[in-house]
Amino acid sequence: MSGILVNCAGNxxxxxxxxxxxxxxxxxxxxxxxxxxxGANSFRASAQTLNAEPAVTESVRRRASSLYELLKVNxxxxxxxxxxxxxxxxxxxxxxxxxxxxxxFMEIHKAYATLADPTKRAIYDSTxxxxxxxxxxxxxxxxxxxxxxxxxxxxxxxx
Amino acid sequence: MAEPAYTxxxxxxxxxxxxxxxxxxxxxxxxxxxxGTSQCSIAVWNGSQVHILRNTRNQKLIKSFxxxxxxxxxxxxxxxxxxxxxxxxxxxxxxxxxxxxxxDTDPVVHASKSLPFLxxxxxxxxxxxxxxxxxxxxxxxxxxxxxxxxxxxxxxxAEAQLKRAVRNVVLTVPVSFSRFxxxxxxxxxxxxxxxxxxxxxxxxxxxxxxxxxxxxxSHDNMGSGSERVAVIFNMGAGYCDVAVTATxxxxxxxxxxxxxxxxxxDILQNTMRHIAPRPDKEGSGSxxxxxxxxxxxxxxxxxxxxxxxxxxxxxxxxxxxxxxxxEVNKNVFEECERLVVQCLRDAKVDVDDLDDVIMVGGxxxxxxxxxxxxxxxxxxxxxxxxxxLEAAVRGAALEGAxxxxxxxxxxxxxxxxxxxxxxxxxxxxxxxKFVPVIPRNTMVPARRDLFFTTVHDDQKEALIVVYEGExxxxxxxxxxxxxxxxxxxxxxxxxxxxxxxxxxxxxxxLRVFAAVLMPGSKSPVVPxxxxxxxxxxxxHGWCAQALSAKFGSALxxxxxxxx
Numbered sequence: 031m032s033g034i035l036v037n038c039a040g041n042x043x044x045x046x047x048x049x050x051x052x053x054x055x056x057x058x059x060x061x062x063x064x065x066x067x068x069g070a071n072s073f074r075a076s077a078q079t080l081n082a083e084p085a086v087t088e089s090v091r092r093r094a095s096s097l098y099e100l101l102k103v104n105x106x107x108x109x110x111x112x113x114x115x116x117x118x119x120x121x122x123x124x125x126x127x128x129x130x131x132x133x134x135f136m137e138i139h140k141a142y143a144t145l146a147d148p149t150k151r152a153i154y155d156s157t158x159x160x161x162x163x164x165x166x167x168x169x170x171x172x173x174x175x176x177x178x179x180x181x182x183x184x185x186x187x188x189x
Numbered sequence: 190m191a192e193p194a195y196t197x198x199x200x201x202x203x204x205x206x207x208x209x210x211x212x213x214x215x216x217x218x219x220x221x222x223x224x225g226t227s228q229c230s231i232a233v234w235n236g237s238q239v240h241i242l243r244n245t246r247n248q249k250l251i252k253s254f255x256x257x258x259x260x261x262x263x264x265x266x267x268x269x270x271x272x273x274x275x276x277x278x279x280x281x282x283x284x285x286x287x288x289x290x291x292x293d294t295d296p297v298v299h300a301s302k303s304l305p306f307l308x309x310x311x312x313x314x315x316x317x318x319x320x321x322x323x324x325x326x327x328x329x330x331x332x333x334x335x336x337x338x339x340x341x342x343x344x345x346x347a348e349a350q351l352k353r354a355v356r357n358v359v360l361t362v363p364v365s366f367s368r369f370x371x372x373x374x375x376x377x378x379x380x381x382x383x384x385x386x387x388x389x390x391x392x393x394x395x396x397x398x399x400x401x402x403x404x405x406x407s408h409d410n411m412g413s414g415s416e417r418v419a420v421i422f423n424m425g426a427g428y429c430d431v432a433v434t435a436t437x438x439x440x441x442x443x444x445x446x447x448x449x450x451x452x453x454x455d456i457l458q459n460t461m462r463h464i465a466p467r468p469d470k471e472g473s474g475s476x477x478x479x480x481x482x483x484x485x486x487x488x489x490x491x492x493x494x495x496x497x498x499x500x501x502x503x504x505x506x507x508x509x510x511x512x513x514x515x516e517v518n519k520n521v522f523e524e525c526e527r528l529v530v531q532c533l534r535d536a537k538v539d540v541d542d543l544d545d546v547i548m549v550g551g552x553x554x555x556x557x558x559x560x561x562x563x564x565x566x567x568x569x570x571x572x573x574x575x576x577x578l579e580a581a582v583r584g585a586a587l588e589g590a591x592x593x594x595x596x597x598x599x600x601x602x603x604x605x606x607x608x609x610x611x612x613x614x615x616x617x618x619x620x621x622k623f624v625p626v627i628p629r630n631t632m633v634p635a636r637r638d639l640f641f642t643t644v645h646d647d648q649k650e651a652l653i654v655v656y657e658g659e660x661x662x663x664x665x666x667x668x669x670x671x672x673x674x675x676x677x678x679x680x681x682x683x684x685x686x687x688x689x690x691x692x693x694x695x696x697x698x699l700r701v702f703a704a705v706l707m708p709g710s711k712s713p714v715v716p717x718x719x720x721x722x723x724x725x726x727x728x729h730g731w732c733a734q735a736l737s738a739k740f741g742s743a744l745x746x747x748x749x750x751x752x
Contacts, residue, residue: 110415113416113437114437114438117437117438117440117442118438120440120442120605120607121438121439121440121603121605124605124607124695125634125694125695126591126592126605126606126695127605131694132634132694132695133634133636135634136632136634136635136636139607139632
């Protein structure tokens with residue numbers, strides 16, 4: 031099942047003070063051609079820059095249905111555990127440590143920024159149950175469209 | 190990352206030459222270089238630890254200057270001055286780090302006009318004219334050229350000692366450097382045949398060294414999340430930088446950065462002005478040498494005797510005590526305090542949660558500076574495990590090894606720096622306001638966007654003017670570049686949605702995207718524009734004025750208010 035984060039990346043969003051370019055449908059990003067130039071020195075034809083959004087290909091986000099899953103921790107994880115998880119993931123996904131383009135790491139960092147802040151984490155936790163139910167409903171119909179009430183900047187800026 | 194099938198190197202000069210061609214089978218370990226305003230050093234990972242190279246005079250700290258005495262200019266690496274005064278005859282150009290990438294309206298450039306070589310300003314927002322006195326004639330040069338000459342000497346010295354070609358480098362830079370100044374550093378490196386892998390803000394290089402030390406000392410509880418939070422204060426001759434870092438398991442996460450072009454040079458000039466008998470003596474070489482010496486001695490004793498003979502019958506004999514010195518430099522010390530306070534606030538770190546306070550750079554020896562930092566941070570003890578004059582270059586060498594993909598069997602290179610942006614980047618909108626798209630202290634890599642809209646009915650074009658800095662008005666910030674988006678469909682003002690997205694990758698390259706959307710449409714109505722920034726060359730002041738004179742507010746944007 032496609033998770034929360036994927037859903038929010040796969041939809042064009044509307045909220046103040048403004049949000050991303052229309053995101054490509056996830057079907058489009060499956061084929062991998064939607065990769066957008068990330069090499070610091072490369073320059074590609076402008077046609078490709080239309081896909082200037084998350085190529086949600088084989089990324090960590092695809093498999094994660096919650097920020098906890100993204101960080102690979104339990105929902106009861108303590109702050110030190112979250113920090114440790116963040117650091118060990120950083121060593122794998124940070125562009126300096128891997129061949130990755132940084133998009134995955136930005137996601138991991140956003141998850142960390144939410145879960146490492148007790149207030150933000152409490153808000154996120156309170157929305158988690160509601161999100162789960164809605165994802166199930168959404169899986170049958172139009173997933174993710176109704177999320178505006180639980181959306182926040184950190185988790186929604188998915189690109 | 191697989192090489193894209195068709196890659197054309199951008200022809201903008203600031204990318205340096207053949208950046209993408211360096212893919213040898215054996216990774217070349219990048220050397221770390223700390224180019225200081227007054228002193229430079231160079232270090233490299235030797236397979237088991239960081240090794241600082243020495244010049245032929247066995248110095249690890251090499252004075253940063255270039256003399257134009259003969260046909261061939263000579264830098265401080267190979268050149269030995271007969272006397273310190275020789276640097277002050279006008280034949281030597283130094284303090285290039287204070288001049289590089291600055292325009293002639295910049296107060297820092299104006300402060301440099303009292304230096305013995307020629308710094309001429311026209312106050313119109315162009316590069317200042319810089320020249321060295323050679324055989325009683327002013328020979329013109331540029332800060333980039335001076336830096337390049339110096340870097341070539343450093344490179345040749347390193348190549349001779351390492352017995353291999355040296356090409357890849359990691360350099361440390363001040364936190365307050367704009368992206369335009371960074372391109373000037375890259376340009377100087379390219380002129381010197383060096384390929385820049387990373388330009389690291391100085392305190393973040395120190396943070397990496399600290400992360401390594403913490404990892405080595407706490408191997409047992411590594412990974413248990415026991416992070417250590419440290420304030421790093423770095424003050425050299427030209428700049429003062431502060432960083433707050435959270436470190437655990439070899440990962441140094443930069444929580445906030447703050448920096449300003451204030452340093453030992455300002456302290457020196459303030460003190461010289463205080464000592465000089467008459468304003469016309471303020472630029473005197475002998476006064477400069479005597480004052481510098483006095484400031485150094487004041488770090489160890491409460492008062493010093495200063496004797497200067499100007500050689501023309503004038504002389505100064507004065508006792509300077511520490512409290513007088515501190516009063517004279519009040520403005521500098523207040524700025525130091527402000528930076529530390531701001532950085533702690535930005536990092537949202539409580540002083541009670543600080544584990545260490547690290548002080549590096551030449552000015553960290555000044556008792557008043559130490560007192561200020563330890564007072565703000567409420568820490569009696571300053572971290573002792575780093576050499577204040579070597580920490581930055583050691584950190585740069587570690588980063589050089591890490592980014593070159595070197596692994597150490599003992600885990601000493603199992604390190605990572607998670608950088609943050611030192612300055613906000615944004616665009617001009619809402620009149621002459623600076624609207625940040627990526628705020629200061631955002632984790633890098635970063636990607637953010639904002640929506641703007643038109644200010645006139647049927648406005649078909651819009652000007653995207655990109656600035657970097659912290660000021661509210663665009664005038665207080667650095668202009669990075671500008672471009673026009675065209676083909677906005679005819680519509681009432683406030684209807685078209687102009688999406689401006691900024692992307693900073695791990696190597697700190699900034700790209701700006703702009704797309705035109707109409708309500709209800711799912712994709713941009715005209716091709717998205719992608720621009721690598723900065724695009725401006727010299728003469729920023731002129732560019733901004735010319736744009737304003739040509740277009741006025743005709744192509745303006747305002748932030749889009751969603752209903």
